[in-house]
Amino acid sequence: METTAAAQSEFKDGLAAGIGIAIGYVPAALTYGLLAKSAELTLAEAMSLSIFVFAGAAQYIALSLITIGTGIFEIVLTTFILNIRHFLMSTALNEKADEEPLWKKAAYAFGVTDETFSVAAMKSGTLHSSFMAGLVLISYSSWVLASGVGYLAGSAMPPVVQESMGIALYAMFIGLLVPSLKKSAKAVLLASTAAVLNCIFTYSDTLSSGWSIIVSTLIAAISIEAADQAKRKGRRE
Amino acid sequence: MSTTIAAIVIGMTLVTYIPRMLPFVLFKGKELPYFWQGILQNVPYATLGALIFPGILTFHENTAFALIGTAAAFILAFTGANIIVTVLGSIGILTVLSVFSM
Structure with missing residues (x-):
């Protein structure tokens, strides 16, 4: 039987491994909050997407589709098509997951993003649910908190800046895409x-x-x- | 919260969580066919292309303004600026432009 101390140590390792992601998420989540404000979502609506969906690209895209008046089914299907790549990532992580109760794996699966996947996939040895809990917790907290801060900062923007912010979403996509285009x-x-x-x-x-x-x-x-x-x-x- | 947004949140939550969770529940180390892995890896790049064009050309009623914003974002990104600098830089350039053209 595993000891509590071992699980605690895995959890701490997970937190430490996630610090880089937590820092990296701050500007992206601040931008998301700003964009949600410019897309005229309420704070509760903007935060719900971060709390329940926790998928950066899909959230930006949902905002852009909501802004142009796209239907619910199309937004959900677009999200599905975009995020189905996580199926592949979870498949890969599953290969190195420790033998544990299914509910634990199903719980940390919520936190599989491009970034947590990369860190977990590069970790040496097997994946323990306590490690994944630490990794996901620190990444998720950063994403959710910075989303809220970004939204509140967006309210303070003067109108001339808010009008220019229409470019923000597209600039974000360009910023995500261009490094891959160069390679x-x-x-x-x-x-x-x-x-x-x-x-x-x-x-x-x-x-x-x-x-x-x-x-x-x-x-x-x-x-x-x-x-x-x-x-x-x-x-x- | 509006009912439409609530429905979008619920729908997005399900279609995001289920693909993340299913492999852990279904698989014991089986893999998808190679061809399908390739397609899934292609999806993010193709989606981004379709999301940028033609939307970026019409985000503002003034097309010249939209084109300048497009050029600014691409130039910033190609010079190696990170995402937040690309976003804030593009907003900044357009804000300065609209202040001086008014």
């Missing part, structure tokens, strides 16, 4: 294909904005993957 030609191809398709669907009025994003994303992600794998296969033969 990977495939990322450039994926982003530009989906962007062109989305422009075509939007300007031709073929699809509503939410569906247009989903369809553009899927066509780009599937066709480029098929072409890429066919090319690699051809090279091997």
Whole structure:
């Protein structure tokens, strides 16, 4: 039977491993709070998304879709398509998870983000639920608290700044995307294909904005993957 | 809280949590087919492309203003500014611009 002391030590290791994430989340969550304010959500609405969803990119996207008046189903489906990558991350973490009751794994699974995944996946040895609890707790607390602070700071903005803040969401997406564009030609191809398709669907009025994003994303992600794998296969033969 | 936002929060909570949780409950170390792993890894880049265009060109009624904001954000990001600097810098440039053009 495991000792309480061992579990406490795992928890502390998790907290320590999450300090970098907690610091990194502050500017992103402050920005989210500011954007939620500019999207005219109430403080309770903005905080609920951070408390229950805890997924940065999906929350930004929800704000942008809420602003342009997208329907509930399309927002939820967009979130699903965007966050289904976490399925892959949880699959990978599950490989190194300690044998523990399922409810413990199901509990820390709530905190699987791109960042906590990266830290947990790089950790040497197996994953204990106490480690994951520490890692997730410090990351989550930072995200939720900074969301609220960002929202309250947003209320204090003069109107001329608030008008310019319309760019913030897009600048955030550009800031997330550009580092990958510099490193990977495939990322450039994926982003530009989906962007062109989305422009075509939007300007031709073929699809509503939410569906247009989903369809553009899927066509780009599937066709480029098929072409890429066919090319690699051809090279091997 | 409006009913619409409450419904969005509940829906987003479920579709975010379930994919995070299911592999721990379902799998004993099985893996997804290689092709599907590739597609899932592609999704974030494609989504971001579609989220930026064409929305960024129309975030403001004045198209020139929107284009200057687009250029500012890309230039800041390409020079290696981190996300918060890109966001605040773009807002700052547009704010200065609108103060001086009024």
